Amino acid sequence: MYLYLELWKPKPAWEDLSREQREEFLAQFAPGVRRSEDLQVELLGFALNERENEVQYRYIAAWKMPNRGLIHMLEKAEEKEGWTTYFDIAHLGGRLIPLRVFANDMVSV
Numbered sequence: 078m079y080l081y082l083e084l085w086k087p088k089p090a091w092e093d094l095s096r097e098q099r100e101e102f103l104a105q106f107a108p109g110v111r112r113s114e115d116l117q118v119e120l121l122g123f124a125l126n127e128r129e130n131e132v133q134y135r136y137i138a139a140w141k142m143p144n145r146g147l148i149h150m151l152e153k154a155e156e157k158e159g160w161t162t163y164f165d166i167a168h169l170g171g172r173l174i175p176l177r178v179f180a181n182d183m184v185s186v
Contacts, residue, residue, distance in 0.1 A: 079142045081151075081170035084126070084134035091163035105158060113151070117143050134167060141173075 091099070110120055121139040129135060142148055148170060155161060 078173045079145060079148060079170055080173050081140040081142055081148050081168070083138040083140075084132065084167040084169070085136035085138070085164045086134045088163055088165055094163070102159070102163070109154065109158070113147075116147055116150075118147055118151070134165075 094102070113120070119141040121141055124137040124139075126132060126134055126137055140151070142151075148168075152168065155166065160166065
């Protein structure tokens with residue numbers, strides 16, 4: 078199982094859209110999330126970044142996915158649907174590991 082995080086910040090193209098255009102664009106999001114559930118991709122949730130002074134991204138999305146291939150699929154879908162036109166998106170992720178594996182890696186660095 079993989080933990081996958083996305084950090085989002087609006088590009089000027091998003092800021093140039095009217096409120097109505099933004100709402101219309103965002104309306105496509107819910108059907109995409111429902112399609113991903115069929116693939117056992119779980120949207121854990123969203124957050125507004127409260128530490129924006131440290132990391133210059135406004136939004137956070139957290140996902141749990143059964144394999145790396147689905148991560149690639151999500152990124153391609155975001156590109157195809159136009160998300161990358163309006164948002165700068167940073168991706169973070171990795172296989173979920175037990176605490177002892179995490180601690181052993183930290184010790185060995």
